Amino acid sequence: MRNSTHMKLKLLFIMTLLGYSGMAQKTGNSYTLEECIDYGLKNNIQVQNAQLDEEIAKAKVKETVGIGLPQVSGSVALQHSPDLQRFFSRYDTTGGFSFVDPAAANAIGLDQGEVFAAQNFFQLKSVGTAELNINQLIFNGSYIVGLQASNAYKDLSVKQANQTKEENIKNISMAFYNLLIMQERLELVESNLKRIKELYETTAAMQENGFAEKIDVDRLKVNLNNLNVAVRNTANGLDLAQMLLKFQMNYPMNQELDIEGSLENVVLQQVEGPDSEWNYSKRTDYQVLEANKKLQELNIKNKYAEALPSIGAFANIGYMTQAPSFGGLFKTESDFTESDQIGTDGWYNYTSVGLALNWNFFTGLQRSYQIQQEKLNLQKIDNSFKMLENNIEMEVTRNQDALDVALETLDVQSENLDLATNIYEISQIKYEEGVGSSLEVTEADAALKEAQTNYYSALYDAIVAQIELKKSLGTLYNK
Secondary structure (H helix, E strand, O other), X not given: OOOHHHHHHOOOEOOXXXXXXXXXXXXXXXXXXXXXXXXXXXXXXXXXXXXXXXXXXXXXXXXXXXXXXXXXXXXXXXXXXXXXXXXXXXXXXXXXXXXXXXXXXXXXXXXXXXXXXXXXXXOOXXXXXXXXXXXXXXXXXXXXXXHHHHHHHHHHHHHHHHHHHHHHHHHHHHHHHHHHHHHHHHHHHHXXXXXXXXXXXXXXXXXXXXXXXXXXXXXXXXXXXXXXXXXXXXXHHHHHHHHHHHHHHXXXXXXXXXXXXXXXXXXXXXXXOXXXXXXXXXXXXXXXXXXXXXXXXXXXXXXXXXXOOEEEEEEEEEEEEEEXXXXXXXXXXXXXXXXXXXXXXXXXXXXXXEEEEEOOOOOOOHHHHHHHHXXXXXXXXXXXXXXXXXXXXXXXXXXXXXXXXXXXXXXXXXXXXXXXXHHHHHHHHHHHOOOOXXXXXXHHHHHHHHHHHHHHHHHHHHHHHHHHHHHHHOOOOOO
16 A cells, blocks of 8 residues: 555646646746646747748738739830931832932932931930820639639648647647656755755764764765755756746746646546547648648649630720920920811820730640649659658557556556655664664665656656657647
8 A cells, every 4th residue: 555645746647738728817927837838829939930921821812812903003204315216218219209308319319229317207306105004814724723722822821830839839838847847856855855954963963972873974964965966956957947948938038937737736647549530630740731732733733724825904094295305295385276187296195905815825845744743743742641641650659659658657656656755764763763774764765766766757758758649649739
């Protein structure tokens, strides 16, 4: 029968982190496991970046939708050309018209058939234009596929964010329980120090009165020194454990962080393995791979869509003017009565509307080979599914076995701790009553400290094993 005095040291541990949505009321900077997880999911840099990726994906969807909306652009240009390009032509009067007057041609010796370069009399040196362009997509196969792909990309970013959150929950949980165990260990080591110190002082007094030998005092002094060192080392380990938890939470390193919880208030138990309703898609990494496959399928679909024609409508509305000088663009220098055919040198509008069809009939078989490549990439993703499924089954089996062994080891170490505690208490009583030796007490104390170390090591192994099993089953994070 185990000593009831030490029942509080026996722990059955259940990871209550699955139900972390219910937040407890906290005081100051004291956090429960659920509150640590909630804080980490809000402040961890990797989680924040994953959530930003979600927002980027949402904006990408809206950007893709915008491609199908009217595209409106405008432009204004003012240009002055001090030297206009010349107009080149062949002098020929046989057709009844020539840009050069025959008398002028004769005067300069320009013969029939010769090429000449005349001043540009079709354009003035200064030109001003103001134009509004409107384009509307009517049909484009790639655009339709792009809308589907943008939503698939958003889904992928959500799955990747869930994967990041799951990893963060795992890291915070392990750091939290490591800190909790280090607190318990420090309390235990300090208790051991107090106990040995009292025994050392009692034995030293007995030695002064001739009821104990000096070697008994020396043995206890060695134990006392070792425990002083152990307290300092454990305190340092506690500080490191707290820093690790702060790091996983992205909690300010220069602020105090206290945690609420006790190893006595949690239960460790078996985790149910996969049942008939369990499937691989409960895993976040499997969900990410499914999202990637969806994107790859849409990529193939887009390659086929590129073979379809695209149709669009357009409208152009503008104003333009010309003048012999740059300043003439901003004023009217002509002074005559306008007609329907001829107007003054002002700004005149022009418009054009129409439909445009673009169709790549043949691309030198490039599209065919591109589709072939994308289909091969899809096969690679299918192969990744098979490999991931095998890895998941191996992980579940390995972690289930690890948890079984860890629980058995924990039970053994719990029993050893009870036995070592009873042995130490009995040897101490015998020593105080004069029927036992200090060597027996020292050996019992060493065995007790070893049992305590082994117990906490087994406890942490069981915690890790259970967290890893829940992660491999996809039940660590409730989406």
